[in-house]
Amino acid sequence: MVTQRDVARAAGVSLAVVSAVVNGTSHTRMKESTRARVLEAMQQLGYQPNQTARSLRRNRTDMIAMILNKVDNPVYGPLRRGVYEAAAEHGATVLLGDADTMRSGSRFLTRLLSQGTVDGILIRGEGLLDDDVKAELRSHPKPILVLEHALDHPWIDVDDLRAGEIATRFLINLGHRHIVFVGGTGYLSQQRYLGYKQAMDASGLAPAPHLDTGFGEQAGADGLRQAMQAATAPTAIVVNNIMSAVGVLAAAHDLGIAIPDRLSVVGIHDVDLMQHLRPAVTAVRMPMYQLGRAGVEALYDLIAGRPSAGGVITDPEPELVIRDSATRFAG
Amino acid sequence: MVTQRDVARAAGVSLAVVSAVVNGTSHTRMKESTRARVLEAMQQLGYQPNQTARSLRRNRTDMIAMILNKVDNPVYGPLRRGVYEAAAEHGATVLLGDADTMRSGSRFLTRLLSQGTVDGILIRGEGLLDDDVKAELRSHPKPILVLEHALDHPWIDVDDLRAGEIATRFLINLGHRHIVFVGGTGYLSQQRYLGYKQAMDASGLAPAPHLDTGFGEQAGADGLRQAMQAATAPTAIVVNNIMSAVGVLAAAHDLGIAIPDRLSVVGIHDVDLMQHLRPAVTAVRMPMYQLGRAGVEALYDLIAGRPSAGGVITDPEPELVIRDSATRFAG
DNA sequence: CCTTGTTGACGCAACGTTAATTCAAAATAG
DNA sequence: CTATTTTGAATTAACGTTGCGTCAACAAGG
Numbered sequence: 001m002v003t004q005r006d007v008a009r010a011a012g013v014s015l016a017v018v019s020a021v022v023n024g025t026s027h028t029r030m031k032e033s034t035r036a037r038v039l040e041a042m043q044q045l046g047y048q049p050n051q052t053a054r055s056l057r058r059n060r061t062d063m064i065a066m067i068l069n070k071v072d073n074p075v076y077g078p079l080r081r082g083v084y085e086a087a088a089e090h091g092a093t094v095l096l097g098d099a100d101t102m103r104s105g106s107r108f109l110t111r112l113l114s115q116g117t118v119d120g121i122l123i124r125g126e127g128l129l130d131d132d133v134k135a136e137l138r139s140h141p142k143p144i145l146v147l148e149h150a151l152d153h154p155w156i157d158v159d160d161l162r163a164g165e166i167a168t169r170f171l172i173n174l175g176h177r178h179i180v181f182v183g184g185t186g187y188l189s190q191q192r193y194l195g196y197k198q199a200m201d202a203s204g205l206a207p208a209p210h211l212d213t214g215f216g217e218q219a220g221a222d223g224l225r226q227a228m229q230a231a232t233a234p235t236a237i238v239v240n241n242i243m244s245a246v247g248v249l250a251a252a253h254d255l256g257i258a259i260p261d262r263l264s265v266v267g268i269h270d271v272d273l274m275q276h277l278r279p280a281v282t283a284v285r286m287p288m289y290q291l292g293r294a295g296v297e298a299l300y301d302l303i304a305g306r307p308s309a310g311g312v313i314t315d316p317e318p319e320l321v322i323r324d325s326a327t328r329f330a331g
Numbered sequence: 332m333v334t335q336r337d338v339a340r341a342a343g344v345s346l347a348v349v350s351a352v353v354n355g356t357s358h359t360r361m362k363e364s365t366r367a368r369v370l371e372a373m374q375q376l377g378y379q380p381n382q383t384a385r386s387l388r389r390n391r392t393d394m395i396a397m398i399l400n401k402v403d404n405p406v407y408g409p410l411r412r413g414v415y416e417a418a419a420e421h422g423a424t425v426l427l428g429d430a431d432t433m434r435s436g437s438r439f440l441t442r443l444l445s446q447g448t449v450d451g452i453l454i455r456g457e458g459l460l461d462d463d464v465k466a467e468l469r470s471h472p473k474p475i476l477v478l479e480h481a482l483d484h485p486w487i488d489v490d491d492l493r494a495g496e497i498a499t500r501f502l503i504n505l506g507h508r509h510i511v512f513v514g515g516t517g518y519l520s521q522q523r524y525l526g527y528k529q530a531m532d533a534s535g536l537a538p539a540p541h542l543d544t545g546f547g548e549q550a551g552a553d554g555l556r557q558a559m560q561a562a563t564a565p566t567a568i569v570v571n572n573i574m575s576a577v578g579v580l581a582a583a584h585d586l587g588i589a590i591p592d593r594l595s596v597v598g599i600h601d602v603d604l605m606q607h608l609r610p611a612v613t614a615v616r617m618p619m620y621q622l623g624r625a626g627v628e629a630l631y632d633l634i635a636g637r638p639s640a641g642g643v644i645t646d647p648e649p650e651l652v653i654r655d656s657a658t659r660f661a662g
Numbered sequence: 663c664c665t666t667g668t669t670g671a672c673g674c675a676a677c678g679t680t681a682a683t684t685c686a687a688a689a690t691a692g
Numbered sequence: 693c694t695a696t697t698t699t700g701a702a703t704t705a706a707c708g709t710t711g712c713g714t715c716a717a718c719a720a721g722g
Binding site for chain 3: 344345346347348351359360361362365384386387388389390446447
Binding site: 332334335336346347349350351353354356358359380381383384385386387388389 | 707709710
């Protein structure tokens with residue numbers, strides 16, 4: 001391994017100068033010619049800084065962790081992009097973790113909890129972590145920021161309540177009266193359900209209970225089946241989770257329910273996949289990219305000991321993307 | 332920060348003993364009572380080892396990088412699981428990277444190339460990296476292993492050729508004569524196409540040229556449209572990439588082509604999503620979990636300086652999962 | 663009795679980097 | 693021409709850990 005010591009020797013300067021060249025330190029000065037000589041030697045020898053030594057000395061790793069419920073949920077694509085970009089602007093790399101791999105005692109968690117691994121942690125959907133994992137995180141010395149609500153940590157949300165409201169209001173404006181809210185579980189889903197409820201209440205309609213069947217494709221299918229068993233079948237549904245929308249479409253197909261003719265569907269969260277389904281799914285797009293960026297900024301506030309802004313992201317607002325899965329009620 | 336020094340002081344022992352307790356070193360011995368006292372002090376003070384210092388001293392980070400073309404492609408779910416599990420067995424954590432973030436000069440790549448970040452790198456689909464990035468990787472001092480073929484590095488593949496053959500043979504056995512191969516680009520796709528070609532040749536059928544429209548939903552839609560423009564329209568298609576299958580279904584719907592009645596579809600690679608589409612997609616399941624595990628084992632061979640096995644994973648073989656998107660040719 | 667072996671522990675030198683401190687030489691001011 | 697400031701750089705002490713070398717105390721063997 002070629003170290004600064006080797007470079008220093010080759011360039012005929014001291015270690016301090018090499019370090020200064022690497023870091024652009026202003027304190028230790030040097031002639032331009034010396035700088036060039038050092039750079040030349042670095043090039044020649046193929047010097048690569050040793051992150052470990054650097055981290056030890058500076059007591060920061062320039063790495064942050066981001067924990068997602070399920071890293072391959074396409075909803076997180078823009079979120080990841082926002083986090084990566086903002087992290088890069090802070091000179092940091094992102095260690096991606098899956099809530100699945102965050103079992104208590106797991107290698108990943110142990111590593112995260114030990115010192116000198118990351119400068120801070122970003123968690124999306126704290127609600128899906130085990131209680132004991134949460135307890136371990138609570139005692140973690142490094143800053144933790146939760147995307148989409150937390151009881152014990154600073155947090156930033158997108159406007160889930162508003163998303164539920166937008167989806168529901170759209171269906172109401174299309175003339176629907178029997179609308180159900182399907183899928184999800186936990187705090188975020190409750191918020192969206194609350195938005196649904198507010199929209200229903202505001203229009204004098206009776207909100208149906210939350211069919212909190214969970215996440216994923218199967219959850220959507222289950223939710224639809226439950227919904228259709230009601231005394232008066234709904235003519236429209238708001239699907240909490242976007243992957244559940246796939247399940248809703250499948251179940252509707254299997255039950256012989258035509259979408260959108262007999263049932264209108266609006267999803268919350270938008271991903272590319274939605275425009276490639278048939279019918280293409282009308283959905284509420286959430287500002288996930290901005291959430292990612294804001295999360296990193298807030299985390300770095302925490303890391304720097306500054307007070308962090310936090311709160312709900314209202315700019316941009318959730319936005320309805322109209323496709324083919326919802327249509328005017330033709331009762 | 333509480334260090335081994337603090338623990339040593341609290342337990343009334345030397346640094347060496349604390350280190351030995353932490354690492355279970357046999358060289359430095361101690362009475363069971365001493366060990367207990369140290370453990371007690373660690374507990375009391377909430378000692379967490381400093382990974383950075385540890386890595387510097389031991390010259391290994393117990394972290395490996397895994398680069399995927401697109402981390403949220405569900406195809407990689409089992410691959411990631413295999414990699415995480417095997418890595419954990421080696422006491423390592425996984426730094427997940429996206430080929431998108433591997434642009435030359437990116438923070439992620441810089442970090443990866445500098446020393447003391449990872450002990451080795453696992454790359455899936457090297458073919459999708461920029462040439463300059465590949466050049467930078469080539470000069471990397473740490474072991475690199477490529478999943479699914481490489482020219483310059485050790486590699487492990489799943490049997491892509493066989494997958495293409497299995498999919499095609501299945502359609503041939505259903506009585507189809509005009510079968511096309513759609514989607515993808517690069518080495519892997521060529522292998523699968525080769526399998527398709529071999530199956531066609533073996534049955535005395537004329538293979539159609541590879542419609543290498545790339546990856547993703549849109550690529551599938553484009554591929555199908557191209558395929559249907561042929562003088563004699565195909566009655567069956569093999570879709571190279573699983574996400575492209577979604578696009579094929581959408582395009583078929585838009586063109587009024589009934590699947591499977593007028594067109595049979597078989598996808599290569601299988602993911603949960605396929606069973607939730609309508610029609611549910613018949614697909615060839617690849618041993619991605621095993622690929623992940625084998626990749627990590629081979630990488631650790633390299634890290635340890637042992638000769639690495641490498642080659643094509645033939646156990647288990649690619650396996651056909653029959654659903655509803657392919658049926659007997661009713662010409 | 664001395665010799666040899668074992669137990670239980672300590673001391674210390676790295677690992678590669680950074681940044682504060684120091685200092686000689688050159689440039690500028692008075 | 694001396695005093696002061698600036699420039700250009702070297703020395704050095706950490707950062708927290710690990711593992712080799714050492715060693716005193718005690719036990720067992722001859």
